[in-house]
Amino acid sequence: MLSYLGRRSFHSLVSVLGLLTLVFFLTRLTGDPSALYLPLDSSIEARTAFARLNGLDQPIYWQFLQYLKDLLDLDFGQSLRQNRSAMEVALEAFPQTLKLAFVAMTLSTLLAVLVGSLAAARPGSRFDRIASIVSLGGASAPDFWIAIVGILIFAVGFELLPTSGTGGFAYWVMPVFVLMLRPFGLLVQVVRGTMLSALASPYIRTAHAKGMARRKIIFGHALRNSLLPVITVAGDLATGLINGAVVVETIFGWPGIGKLMIDSIIQRDFAVVQSTILVTAIAIFVLNIAIDLLYAALDPRIRY
Amino acid sequence: MSAARDIILDLKGLTVDFLSEEEPVRAVDSVSFQVRRGETLVILGESGSGKSVSTGTIMGLIDCPPGDIVAGTCSFDGMDLMCLDAEMRRDLNGRRIAMIFQDPLAYLNPVYTVGRQIAEVFESHGDAGEGSVRERVVKLLERVGIPDARKRADFYPHQFSGGQRQRVMIAMAIALKPDILIADEPTTALDVSVQAQILDLLRDLQRETGMAIIMITHDLEVAAAMADRVIVMNAGKIVEAGKAENVFQEPKHPYTRRLIEAVPHSRPAVERRRSAIQGEPLLRVKHLSKHYLLKAGFFAEKREFRAVDDVNFTLRRGETLGIVGESGSGKSSIARMLLRLNEPTAGKAFFAGEDIFKLEGPALGRFRRRVQMVFQDPFGSMNPRMDVRTIISEPWAIHPDILPRAQWAGRVVELLELVGLKPDHANRYPHQFSGGQRQRIAIARALASDPEMIVCDEAVSALDVSIQMQVVELLADLQRRLGLAYIFITHDLPIVRHFADRILVMKQGRVVEENETEALFASPQHEYTQALLQSVPRPKWLRGDAALQSTSEGAIQQG
Numbered sequence: 002m003l004s005y006l007g008r009r010s011f012h013s014l015v016s017v018l019g020l021l022t023l024v025f026f027l028t029r030l031t032g033d034p035s036a037l038y039l040p041l042d043s044s045i046e047a048r049t050a051f052a053r054l055n056g057l058d059q060p061i062y063w064q065f066l067q068y069l070k071d072l073l074d075l076d077f078g079q080s081l082r083q084n085r086s087a088m089e090v091a092l093e094a095f096p097q098t099l100k101l102a103f104v105a106m107t108l109s110t111l112l113a114v115l116v117g118s119l120a121a122a123r124p125g126s127r128f129d130r131i132a133s134i135v136s137l138g139g140a141s142a143p144d145f146w147i148a149i150v151g152i153l154i155f156a157v158g159f160e161l162l163p164t165s166g167t168g169g170f171a172y173w174v175m176p177v178f179v180l181m182l183r184p185f186g187l188l189v190q191v192v193r194g195t196m197l198s199a200l201a202s203p204y205i206r207t208a209h210a211k212g213m214a215r216r217k218i219i220f221g222h223a224l225r226n227s228l229l230p231v232i233t234v235a236g237d238l239a240t241g242l243i244n245g246a247v248v249v250e251t252i253f254g255w256p257g258i259g260k261l262m263i264d265s266i267i268q269r270d271f272a273v274v275q276s277t278i279l280v281t282a283i284a285i286f287v288l289n290i291a292i293d294l295l296y297a298a299l300d301p302r303i304r305y
Numbered sequence: 306m307s308a309a310r311d312i313i314l315d316l317k318g319l320t321v322d323f324l325s326e327e328e329p330v331r332a333v334d335s336v337s338f339q340v341r342r343g344e345t346l347v348i349l350g351e352s353g354s355g356k357s358v359s360t361g362t363i364m365g366l367i368d369c370p371p372g373d374i375v376a377g378t379c380s381f382d383g384m385d386l387m388c389l390d391a392e393m394r395r396d397l398n399g400r401r402i403a404m405i406f407q408d409p410l411a412y413l414n415p416v417y418t419v420g421r422q423i424a425e426v427f428e429s430h431g432d433a434g435e436g437s438v439r440e441r442v443v444k445l446l447e448r449v450g451i452p453d454a455r456k457r458a459d460f461y462p463h464q465f466s467g468g469q470r471q472r473v474m475i476a477m478a479i480a481l482k483p484d485i486l487i488a489d490e491p492t493t494a495l496d497v498s499v500q501a502q503i504l505d506l507l508r509d510l511q512r513e514t515g516m517a518i519i520m521i522t523h524d525l526e527v528a529a530a531m532a533d534r535v536i537v538m539n540a541g542k543i544v545e546a547g548k549a550e551n552v553f554q555e556p557k558h559p560y561t562r563r564l565i566e567a568v569p570h571s572r573p574a575v576e577r578r579r580s581a582i583q584g585e586p587l588l589r590v591k592h593l594s595k596h597y598l599l600k601a602g603f604f605a606e607k608r609e610f611r612a613v614d615d616v617n618f619t620l621r622r623g624e625t626l627g628i629v630g631e632s633g634s635g636k637s638s639i640a641r642m643l644l645r646l647n648e649p650t651a652g653k654a655f656f657a658g659e660d661i662f663k664l665e666g667p668a669l670g671r672f673r674r675r676v677q678m679v680f681q682d683p684f685g686s687m688n689p690r691m692d693v694r695t696i697i698s699e700p701w702a703i704h705p706d707i708l709p710r711a712q713w714a715g716r717v718v719e720l721l722e723l724v725g726l727k728p729d730h731a732n733r734y735p736h737q738f739s740g741g742q743r744q745r746i747a748i749a750r751a752l753a754s755d756p757e758m759i760v761c762d763e764a765v766s767a768l769d770v771s772i773q774m775q776v777v778e779l780l781a782d783l784q785r786r787l788g789l790a791y792i793f794i795t796h797d798l799p800i801v802r803h804f805a806d807r808i809l810v811m812k813q814g815r816v817v818e819e820n821e822t823e824a825l826f827a828s829p830q831h832e833y834t835q836a837l838l839q840s841v842p843r844p845k846w847l848r849g850d851a852a853l854q855s856t857s858e859g860a861i862q863q864g
Contacts, residue, residue, distance in 0.1 A: 203411040210364055211477065212399030214428045215391070225416050300416055301461040 005305035006290070013286040015281070021072075024278045025065055025271075026213070035082055036270040048057070049167075055081065068275075077279070078272030082265070091258065091280045096166070098257030102175070102242035105180035110235050113185050114224070117192025121200060122219050132189060138185025148179045148252045165254030176253045182248055184238040191234045194207035195227035202226070228299055236292040244285050313517055314340040314363070314483050319377030321358050324370050325765060332358045334375075334541040340485060345511065345518040346779040347528045347549070349564070350538035352740070352770035356521045359538075362386075363519075364404055365394045382484065385465070387646035400430045407490035409470035413462040417816040419446075420458030445476040449506060467632070468499035472506065479510055482493065486511075488520045490718060492527060496631035496796055501840040504530055521844055525568050526799075529553050532844030537561045567771040568799060584621035587758060587790050588643070591617055593652035596637050604839035612638045612815035614771045616652070623784060625791040627805030627822070629798065629837070633716045635814040636794045641793070644678055656758070663847075681763035683743035683761045687735045693721075693746055694731040700754040707754060720749040724779060741772035752783070758790045769834065774791055777804050802826055810834045 027242045035051045052058040056067060071078065077088040113136075120132040155175065156164040162171050199205070208218045247259035254260075258277050265273040296305045319336045322329035323742065340346050348356045356852040363386060379386040381402070389397065406412040414422060436444075439458075446454035449472040451465075462470055471491060476487055488507065492500035504527065505704045511518055516777060522528050528535060531548035537560065545558040556562045595613040612634040620626050628636045641647040643654060645661060654661040656672065664672050680686040687696055697717050701708045702739045708716055718728040724745040735743055751759050759778070765773040777800060783789055795801050801808060801822075808825050810818040810833065820829040829835045 033486075203406065203408065204414040206366055207404075207406065207412045207474075207477075208425075209366055210398055210404040211426050211429055213397045213399065213425060214395060217429075222414050254757050280841075292639065302415060 002305055003185045005201055009293070011200055013289075016151075017282045017286070020282055021279060022276065023031060024163070024275055025068060026061070026264070028269070028271045028274050029061060031266065032048070035272065037269055038081055044094060055079075067220050077276045080270055080273045082267075082268055082270045084272070087270075088280075089274040090273050091261065092274040094256055094258045094261040095284070098243065098246065098259060101173075101180065101246065101250075101255060101257060102129055102239060105177050105240060106235065106239045107186060108177065108180040109185035110188060110231075113188030114192050117189045118196050118219060118224055120189070121196030121223075124197060129186065129193075136186040138186065139182040140190065142150055142186075143294075144179050144182060145248050145252060147182065148175065148249060151175050151179065152252070165252070165258060176246075176249055176255055176293075179253075180242060180247050184235065184242075186236065188231060188235060191231055192227060195230045195301035196223055197226045199223040202220070225299070229296060232292060232299070236288065240285050240288060244281050244289065311341045312339050312836040313342050313382055315380045315462065316359070316363070317378045317380075317524050319359060319362060319379065320375040321355075321362060321367065321377075324373055324525060329373060330476065331541055332372075333362075336538070336541075336543055338536055340517045340519060342484070342517055343511065343515045344533045345520060345531050346534050346536065347520045347522060348536045348538060349522060349525070350527045351523050351771065353540075357489055360404075360519055360521060363485075364398060364402060364487065365389070366404075375479075376473050399426050399478075400481045402485045402487065403483040403484050404411045404487040404489065405471070405474045405478050409467070409474045409492050409494075410462060411556065412474060413470060415462055418459050418461055418626065419465070423473070423477045423480060424460075426477055429587070430687060440481075442476075445480055446473070448510075449473070449476045449479075450502075466499075466644065467495055468503060471495065471503055474801035475503075475510070479514065479516070483516055485517045485519060487769075488518060490522055491520070493522070493524065494823040497798065497842040498631065500527070501842060504842060507531070516804075525553075526842045527566060529844035532845060537564070549844070553844065555818055562813050563771060567774045570718050576693060584623045584790075586619050587622045587657060588620040588802075589655045590619070590639075590643070591618070591653045591655075593639065593642065593654060594650045595619075595635075595642060595647065596650045605794040611814045613642070613649075616809075616811075616814075616816050618809055618816070618819065620790050620792060622757070622790055623788045624807070625784065625793055627801035627808040628792060628794045628811060629796065629801055629808055630811035631796060631837075634811040636811055638814075640678065640762050640792065640794055644760060645673070651694075669703065674700070674707070675755040675756050676758045676760070677754060677756040677770075678745070678760045678762065678766040679747050679751050681766055683740065683747040684735055685797070686747060687743070689735055690731070692732055692734050693717075696746065697721075697731075697750050697753050699750070704754065716753075720752055724749045725754065725775075739772075740768050741776060744768060744776050747777075747808070748783070752787075756789070758792070760792045760794070762794045763796070764793070765800060766795060773800060780804070798838065808834075812838065 034055070034057070035048045039047060039051055049058065056064060059067070068078070077086065077091075079085065080090050083090055093206075115130050116136070120126075120129040123129055152164050152175070155162045162174055166172055187263060189266045196219075200219070202223075204226075205218060205223060208222050213222075244259070246257065247263055249255070250260040251263060252256045253280045258281060262274065265277065266272075295305070316339070317337045318331055320331070321333040323332050336355070336359050338346065339349075348359065350356045358367060360371075362374060362377075363381075365386070367374070374387065377387065378849075384393075384397075386394075386397075401556065405620055413419065418441070420442050423445060424438045427441065441701050442458055443454050450471060451457050451472055457465075465473065474491075486507075491507070492503050495503060507518065508531070510516070518531070519530075520531050522531075525784070529549065533546065535545075535549045535552045536543050537545040537552065537558065539560045545552060545556065545561045552561065553565065556565055559773060593613060593616045594611065595612045597612060599608045599610050616635075628639065632638050638647065640648045643661065646662070649662060652662075656676065659668070659672070661672065691699075694714070694717050697720055698713045699712075701713055702715075714731075717731050721728055721730055726742065726745055726749070730738075730742075730746075735746070738746065747764075748759075759780075764780075765776050768776060779795075780791065781804065784791065793801060793805055805822050807819065807821050809816050810825070810831065812833050818825065818829065818834045820830075825834065826838065829838055
């Protein structure tokens with residue numbers, strides 16, 4: 002168990018380092034920040050001074066080594082745009098994304114498990130057919146389109162919900178709904194499929210032969226065994242959401258890490274881009290470990 | 306007591322169809338039988354004979370559709386089981402009629418402890434007996450012979466051996482002392498010695514509780530060991546029924562006679578053996594070992610597990626060497642090493658003078674051609690998307706020098722005829738064949754590269770008795786014609802006695818005894834061999850604890 006965690010951490014460290022290297026060089030391909038941050042008519046001297054101040058006058062490999070050295074000191078650089086620690090900026094935005102992702106994933110998973118189980122309990126029934134159509138629609142609808150149409154109808158048309166921003170319950174409704182569509186749609190299909198095969202398995206016959214109630218057989222015996230593949234898919238989808246629900250956050254002006262990432266790339270705020278990537282990479286690593294541990298908790302045959 | 310009051314279950318004219326794309330398939334056709342309190346009724350039949358469907362109907366376990374109960378009544382203690390509503394059915398199952406199945410690992414839920422799964426029986430029936438549920442679960446586990454039951458109740462199914470899992474299933478089934486226990490092939494997946502223990506346990510429990518047992522089996526020895534009365538089913542119909550002794554000793558229906566004659570030990574093939582034992586050595590195995598290192602935990606020391614431990618033997622051309630042992634004894638590990646599928650930890654094996662384990666590249670390719678394997682599950686070992694022609698000709702595609710492509714079609718037909726199939730079978734796919742036919746295809750595939758030795762790993766274990774004999778006869782015939790040498794790995798003693806020239810008995814990776822077949826069976830030297838031979842079940846009517854006695858005891862307890 003401990004050796005497993007150690008091994009996983011080491012592997013993740015290697016991939017995070019690789020990722021940071023890639024991001025470091027890629028961001029520098031987007032252009033020179035001084036072109037954005039200084040007035041158009043500023044002098045060569047001013048530009049050189051800006052570059053020296055931010056360490057941009059050094060050769061790129063030197064900048065990279067400096068970056069790695071700073072990482073060891075837990076110095077993640079300054080945000081050019083906000084003139085404060087880049088990590089501070091990233092960590093301020095991240096909880097907003099986490100909250101949104103958590104609410105959307107929890108709701109869509111719970112709902113999908115319920116709908117998928119009931120559909121699988123009576124395959125071919127009207128409920129099953131409706132569930133199939135709705136989930137397929139949810140999985141395939143383009144979220145940006147739904148988001149914009151939603152704003153048009155509920156915010157602009159009926160003036161029931163705010164168009165964007167954060168605040169009370171009303172601000173959550175549309176972003177959460179739009180984020181839920183895809184996970185809900187995919188998970189209903191996964192739950193239905195795995196439940197169908199679980200319900201056809203021999204231990205379900207045993208449960209019937211024991212005289213257990215049908216409800217307990219479905220939710221106690223079959224569902225518990227169907228959860229592993231559901232968790233695999235749900236974990237993958239959650240990764241996508243943590244990674245920044247870029248489109249949804251941008252459309253609804255949600256101050257999360259996805260929006261921050263896009264803004265920082267556009268504004269060549271290198272240190273912030275690197276910090277957001279580092280934060281999300283660590284979050285995804287933690288999430289994957291959590292999923293592996295959940296496997297072991299749910300299936301006694303799995304041991305690390 | 307009157308005979309009528311004794312009858313606990315009365316099935317009349319049961320007819321069940323299974324709906325398919327074309328017309329419905331009749332699985333059970335006008336089947337009627339009665340079960341008396343405390344007796345054991347054995348339903349004997351081969352796969353597809355409708356025996357499991359009949360008993361599934363009693364438990365209400367047939368899914369409709371695709372199942373369709375066309376006709377029939379089934380009265381259980383005055384109730385008609387065919388017109389129960391869901392709640393009445395649920396109440397009856399597990400409390401008055403219980404069931405155990407063939408493969409307890411699949412029939413136990415892998416994610417719950419066995420204790421919890423047994424407790425569910427009590428909880429489902431709101432049974433407030435004496436003592437806590439937990440205590441009753443522990444008592445049940447103790448009763449069915451699980452050692453250290455208090456602790457083991459918190460274990461999961463995969464942490465038990467096959468025999469123990471079946472004991473757990475039995476504990477679950479007898480928890481509420483049902484009137485009828487339906488046992489569907491309960492020992493088919495178990496080793497002989499474990500099988501004997503489970504059958505003993507079932508008989509003991511029957512004496513204690515007076516329950517009736519309906520036992521489904523395809524194994525005539527198990528049937529004889531358990532049955533008071535026997536029903537023989539074939540193709541959905543009852544072909545013969547009666548007292549066990551009568552049916553087994555004076556079978557009336559030709560099908561029953563065929564079944565009984567198919568049991569191998571009635572005619573050992575003696576003449577074939579003399580010649581084989583004098584052949585020249587083809588394979589010499591010296592000090593063959595395979596050890597695995599098991600890691601128990603992070604800090605725990607590595608333990609060594611000896612799957613195969615210093616095994617020596619010689620196989621001659623044209624000879625059949627049987628390797629006998631229970632599961633985990635290392636038989637299959639030997640096979641896998643001899644085929645170079647696994648590497649040995651130590652030892653040498655000389656095939657026609659060459660050390661198998663030193664072969665590389667083209668030499669290894671040539672060796673693989675001369676040694677072939679036939680597996681237990683022919684369906685699993687064939688690509689379902691290849692037709693038979695492609696399956697059989699694959700060795701020629703791999704080794705292009707065996708046969709020019711122009712002759713492939715003709716050779717496939719020859720091989721199919723050699724194994725008793727028809728030329729037009731070449732265009733079909735594996736799922737279109739029966740189990741026995743698939744094993745013939747597997748043999749044809751093995752023959753395609755003109756091997757000198759074939760390793761048969763439980764090659765007939767998954768087949769029905771009558772089919773088993775046909776496949777073994779085919780192997781023997783091929784041996785006579787082609788001079789093949791076989792390593793025949795099995796846990797089935799009657800089959801190996803019939804087919805093998807010499808036998809190795811293995812236990813925990815070691816050879817405990819080696820001898821010529823008749824000598825081994827006539828005077829087993831090692832105590833393990835003796836125990837193994839004794840665990841073949843004996844007919845109930847010869848043991849003296851026969852029907853009437855237990856029936857009357859049962860009736861008294863019930864009454």
